[in-house]
Amino acid sequence: MDIFRSVRTVTSASGDGHVDWTAVADAAKASTAAGSLELSEADRSGYATDVRDARDRLRSLGGVEFDLPDTVEIQNRHHWIDANVDTFRRVMAPVEREVPQTLFPGVSRVVNTGTLSFMLAFLGRNVLGQYDPLLLAEAAPDDRNHALYFVHPNIVQVATDLDVSLPRFRRWIAFHEVSHAAEFGAAPWLSTYLERRVERGVDALAAGDVDREAFAELDTAMTAVEGYAELLMDRAFDDDYADLRAKLDARRQGGGPVAQLARRLLGLGLKRRQYERGADFFHAVADDRGLAGASIVWEQPENLPTDAELDDPEQWLARV
Template sequence: MNLYRSARTVAGASGDRAVDWRAAAEAAKAATDPGSIDLEPGERAAYAGDVRDARDDVSEIAGLEFELPGTVEIQNRHHWIDANVETFERVMAPVESRVGAFPGVARTVNTGTMTVMLSFLGRNVLGQYDPLLLADDPTREHALYFLRPNIVDAADALDVEYDRFRRWIAYHEVTHAAEFAAAPWLPDHLEERMQRGIDELSEGSFDKKAFRELDATMTVVEGYAELLMDHAFDDEYADLREKLEARRQGRNPLQQLFRRLIGLGLKRRQYERGKAFFEHVAAERDVAAAGAVWERPANLPNHDEIDEPDRWLRRLDP
């Protein structure tokens, strides 16, 4: 980790775009210890076994047949930054293309902001299912990433067995693969709302409806994953949830503020609202009934129905 080199890279941001993405990635890596991916004997096979078992158990619980992503990687933090800087660049491209050339000082500030964000997330993300939203090449395969250094550090900080914690993370990420397999229309649905909202922002306005629909959809994505994970995981998990939540709550005020600023507070709210919605649906019907959300876009609960799941049940089965 070299903070001086990171700052120097940001200061040297160049080009005619709002963000120098190459500089942001290099500066983020300079500010972030990559961590080790020197696997213990049998560890790679254990990761593969976790993912396969998760696929089989989630398939059985959800009644879905699905394939695992074509790319499954055990990464260090620098690998994750390299993989995700492309995603950030794709999402920001519409805004940058409309804003035009930025003065050097503004570009440096923007590049520094993205550096801090990439570095922070690179140190905290445990696993990721990447559906490659807004990717130019539709033939690119979805990807599944595990950040081994972060999983090892989190298991140690939480005082839980690494093998069990790693397996729990695998089950969570594989549930996302199941969702996108169950709903082939989901990437287009998300992209349309993302694009609409970003386009409006680039024009200086805010499309409240687009972001409200995007928030509702992501709440469903996160909530359904939590439901499947709880029913499919083949070990105890209550202590894992409890300790992980305590760790989140125990962050210092500055860390909590930063998490809210970059949207992690919103993501946590999506987990909680979505989980409550699907727990109610599963209790009233069953887990299979909850999967009706993926049959077609019209079956997605709207923002209000998420908080009143009986309304959604009545709409789908009047």
């Protein structure tokens, strides 16, 4: 890890755009240790077994047919940063295209590059696993190679910090991420639905406005995504994982002031709220109508709960 090189890379950001994306990746990686990818045979077979078991159990339990992504990678932190620079770049493209340069484009480029490299570096040190539907990619959603990533150094580090069994912790992460694959497999329309809200929101920002409806719909949909995954986890995972969740939540609430600020800026507290609110909704629905009743949410976009219905499952049941 070389903080000086990271800062030097940001301050030398160049090009004609609002962001020097090569510098974003280089600076984020310079300030983040890649971490070891020396996997034992037990590690490799463990990841493969956990992913297959999660797929088979979720197929059986949820009655949902889905395939694992073609790309399933065990990554170090630098691999994860490289993969997600592409995502950030796709999301930012409308802003870069529509927003005119400032009077001091060089200064603005350095600030933008530094901000994005800080975000990716922080996330790269903290993300454990990721299901990536490759939103806003050039290919149509049905033609995309969705991806599943596991950031091995982070999984090892957090398991050590929490004093929990690495195989059990790794398996828990695998089940959670495969649960997301099950959702997108059950709802072929979901990628397009999310993309359109992201595009509307970003286009409005590029025009100097805020599309509150698009962001609200995106938040509601992601609350459903996270909540349904929690329901599947509760029904599918091998044992109770309340201890893992409690320890991980306590760890997230700790850390120094910089870490706390980064979590607020990146909306990680909002993500936790999505987990909890969505899980409460789907548990109430499943208790009343079973898992098959809860899975109806993925039949069509109109079946997504509204913001009000998330807090009143009976209202959703009456409508759907």
